[in-house]
Amino acid sequence: MNRAVLPKVRKQKYPVLKGVLICMFLLVWNSGCEQDRDTFSNWGIYKADEKSSSYSPLDQINKENVSKLALAWVFEPNDTIAGGRPRNSESNPIIIEDVLYTTSARGRLFAVDAGTGALKWSFDPFYGERGGGIKRGVTYWEDGSDKRILFTGGDKLFAIDATTGVPIPSFGKEGKVDLNQGMRGDPDKISVIPTSPGILFEDLLILGTEVSELYGAEPGHVRAYNVRTGESIWTFHTIPQPGEVGHETWPGDAWKYAGGANNWGGLSLDASREMVFFATGSPTYDYYGADRKGMNLFGNSVVAVNARTGAYLWHFQTVHHDLWDYDLPAPPNLVTVEHDGRKIDAVAQTSKVGFLYVLDRETGESLFPIEERPVPHSDVPGEEAWPTQPFPLKPAPYARQYLEEADIADYSAASRDSLLQVFRSLRYEGLFTPPSVGGTLQFPGSRGGSSWGGAAFDASTGLLYVRSNDSPEIMRMKKVEPDSPISDQSVYELGESIYTRYCVNCHGKDRKGDEQGNPSLLGLKGRISEADVLTKIRQGGGKMPNFSSIIADKRKEEAILAYLFENETQQPSGRETYLLKEIISNQGASPESQSTDSLPRYLNLTAYGYFRDSKGRPGIKPPWGMLHAINLSTGEYAWSVRLGNKPEFQSGQQETGETGSAGPTVTAGGLVFIAGTRENKFRAFDKDTGEKLWEIDLPGFANANPSSYQVDGKQYIVLSVGGTAENTAGSVMAFSLPD
Template identity: 60%
Template sequence: MSFIFKRPFLKRAKLKTKRIIGFILCAQLLSVGCGENTHMERTWSIYKADKHSSSFSPLKQISKENVAKLQPAWTFRPNDAREGTRFSRNESNPIVVDGVMYTTSARHRLYALEASTGKLVWSFDPFDGGTGGGVSRGVTYWEDGDDKRILFTAGDELFAVEALTGKPILSFGVSGRASMNVGLRGNPDAISVIPTSPGIVYNDLLIMGTEVSELYGAEPGYIRAYDIRTGELKWKFHTIPKPGEVGYDTWPKDAWKYAGGANNWAGMSIDEERGMVFVSLGSPTYDYYGADREGMNLFGNCVVALDAGTGKYIWHFQTVHHDLWDYDLAAPPNLVTLERDGQKVDAVAQTSKVGFLYVLDRETGEPLFPVEERPVPASNTPGEHAWPTQPFPLKPAPYARQSITADDLSFYSQESHDSLLKAFNSYRYEGVFTPPDTIGTFMFPGSRGGSSWGGGAYDPNTGVLYVKSNDSPEISLLKKVNNNKNHGGNTSLYEQGEQFYKNFCASCHGADKNGQEPDYPSLLGLEAQMDGKEILKKIADGVGKMPSFSSVLPGEEEAILAYLFEQRNTRSRREDRWLKEVQANEQANTETQQDTLPRFLNIRAYGYFRDSKGRPGIKPPWGTLNAINLNTGEYEWKVPVGNYPDLQEEGMPITGTGGSAGPIVTAGGIVFLTGTHDDKLFAFDKDNGQLLWETLLPTSGTATPSTYMSGGKQYLAVAMAGNEQEPGGYIMAFALPE
């Protein structure tokens, strides 16, 4: 079965030329003039550096020779968290235009700062004093003569504000804002879609993706383009095709009426000369069970090339067929140029959660390294028809581990190892594409594996791509739920706890909970003897002859207590919340709905595989930084990044840690990275991976860094999460000393 569907590429009489801006007005509030300095102060004026999503900077004032001298230059504290709100992550990748930095905070407020001092120029609160919040990875800048705009989303609305003043542009949408709920399938007054990554500009269009629910009844993730001047919706591309459209035959015939997801939440890239926008898409919903979406499910998990001016389909490449693992394409594609047989070939390099790097011809979507369709395990879950094959690129090799054996389990102590081994052996596991199951599935790499929204950084001077990877297995456990509109029926937390008891407890304590005195006490009437907290501690820690069950307990706490305490009609708070969300999704749908097939929920979704003390269940490294030569498909180097000192064995390399933020690379020969669990910011030699510099941040650096020139000095900036001292988070900049 082919995994590429495309129509012939329409050759243009000539390539669309890049727009040339001949004159730039300089505002009095800026500290630099026009000319070369102004040009250099636009080297990071777009999310991830440029429209190719390269995360590359041509700046080289900060070099391998002097990077160790970096020191804090300024820190901005938004201080916009309302009292009593929890700390939030700030994932913003700040942009800088002519001496002004534009960024969002962890609370999703918009700020303009002097790029050389961090001094506040203006701020804008899209929530008018309300709580707001939500993930924001940055903003978009656009200009035409004197008309300079910042476009960004907050909640489910798209805003346009004046770049120099922060005042809403009242001619855009309705009083400066346009609803992102309009133009999808559902009732705009009943749905709420919340973009997390900034849009990208093509001429006078802002092309946007969105984040949608990941449950049944979710909205489809249509790609939409808006007129930057008016906020008018100009075109949209159906990521779940309608009748007559490419890919329609990869779904049940009415799926476009009820299927959701296949959305771009990661951002996208543009080739302006070709007039093409490249979109990375996530999985269809529901993420872990697809009886109602039998087929390959285009354009879920696809890289899609569209005409940027019209939204018309050009080509696609699907990385996962009929996704059952939440293997979204979580980062925008990198637009790169390879050397093949002495010729330059423009390409697309797409990172993934699976740990594969997909390298595709930019004009046709054809893989530039061989890709094999290989058989993968079938599903055992009633109603599910997993796709029988999946694509496996032969080059480059995966940058994250894709398989393990019992020998790869952690060994902190004999007790810990025995518990991990027992759990590992209890789950279904047949490799990277083992389908979720009602007995539990060991998922590896898992939804947090491979690389996340930080994606790759590409050096056009060398053809090397740098990517941070994570090895973070998790457990999925499917539970059948009632799919009627009221979500009632006999689905209960008690039944989930009963299954847990049968799997792990009944062999000692008996099927009837009577036990076998004196070694295995009766569990009848347990609620009168101890409270739930004490019971869960004993299960997690082990007691007497009973080993620790901490590796299988997470996510099951409410269930086992419901069973032990004979609470027969109880449902978990998370499950109840999910079912209410499904109900709301379906009530908002304006089309005929499909609700007759069975439904399952992954009640262990996103649950880590860990031992009783919360330590990773597999041996390190748990996070690496990788340098991949795209010309050859070979690795230049791979190093662990980040560390858990308490878990590092004497004489062994650092452990590496997980993290979602991505690296950046500079002409100064440096790869900068943060986002690891040890709250550090790193500088690596791009040629060999040697650590050149590191510094401890006030809190977790939860965003991809930016580097820019202001007032003749190069700065490195990073957004950080909130903490007890500053719940609203920080923006911190570093520079060389005077």
């Protein structure tokens, strides 16, 4: 029988699990055991299993001995292109029997011995070119001796022989499928790049994608491919086409030009029900929607479809007509809860706003009350913000959702006065205050709540573990004007003005980047080519949007390169005929797209910027990051603790907490493991109380979810760690108890 499988436990290698092996035997022969088959596997799927539980049934490492946990082995990819900068890896390794599969920060695929870290083979999807882009993991499939790793490199989907590391020629064209095919735009001009791995249902790989966040972006189709051949089997349109459910929530022709509403965080599967679940981001443009009036399904929605056909089953929209980039950033957790005296299979969805949505798995109905409440109107011309938004009453928000003046930081009298002046000058009416031309405070922010790391769920206790971020930012809208001239400037000065307008909020005035993974742009000469820089600007990637329209003419290309590569000897460029070409469509948009020339265009020129004081310090008092345990049956909190620390801002023994994207892993040993804080520590907490039991210093920033597995009777915790100046490619580090 053809099937997607997880690695089964070998009796001789797992003496501590003899009891469950008996249950597994009964399950195979007479279905007498109702426990999930994933319980008996290693970490064979992204986030542990098809339910995205991030749970390990292993208990060799536990509360009593975790203090002895120590480094067991290190694998270093050493694949950075000469002169490359340090990179972060978000890969959550999978383990099949005794082989660990992972991707490096550059996007190269590696197979290593899970017991020693020794390299078995590697595959470079970029064939020696620079490569890169965010990759959070890979997918494994087998049928007898046919064993495959499915993963994406750039805009290509690869099938690689899991034993040899060689592309499987019968898959697609010489082992790869072009993901640009089947989209709306010209395949030769667009770039559709998934960041999270797909999930398997029988012989289907179901895959979301990452698309641009600007006007004219590609739509966020969710697609299924035949694992053997690479053939496209079905497509679910997240921007519904005529005759499809949800089409009426958009302008009639919006499906021709609207983009986004994409699943970039991963998927979950209920194989017995033949249901696949995914969560989507906002439609484009994220902060202004005059060309997409309506609720905009299936943007910002939890969606269930038939895994075999892609047919719509149900949805729940968490934000109507999103204007805040409030994407649903992680795969839903499939959970079972006690509700009204009975067990219910449910879906638990984390969010950037700090709400946790708990929905019936079969119907999409919320298990706890949700109120549609009036929210503020937009004051940006042409915008029609949706008048209400859903507010779950339980569980209570796991991130702060409202700021008062008492919350403003007070490093000094001058600093506080300055922050208060900014705070009072901004429009701020709570969670759903729309962006404005005069400036709006956004909180908990587009980096708030929780991110792609998602949550971990322990079925034995019914507790869900999730981190939270409080990261306010300022949204300031500006109308795009096509004919605003720039007086005589040198090419370098023009480049500086472009950088200041579009890049400074993420990379900083000093171009040093920040702790959220926005890289330093200093010293580009000698470590990256001008062509690679232009490709990155045009295509974007990760948090960075596509800026192809910003540098749409040769002079602007020359200008931004002159500034970034510190070349001040360029000759003057003369008069610029405009500040910014009106953004109508991304590079390669379909010529059949409806023209929207008559509509105004606004950009949030401070998107992803921070609310900080003049010295770059957070503008609000801590905590800035927390870790929570939530009882999904009752909706109550078991505990909450601060996660991470900025020692320079610490008051007494109380840590500050830190923002971060990586998520937790929970184990049967009573532990919650989590990294992803900028002081470069890896921690373990008591899953029942939140007490910190162990921490270790790492050589770099570990912006990834940990995995846990067992080989030859030994349990390991493994984590991808980012690069440093000494080791730019980073590493994979495995921890275990001493022999």
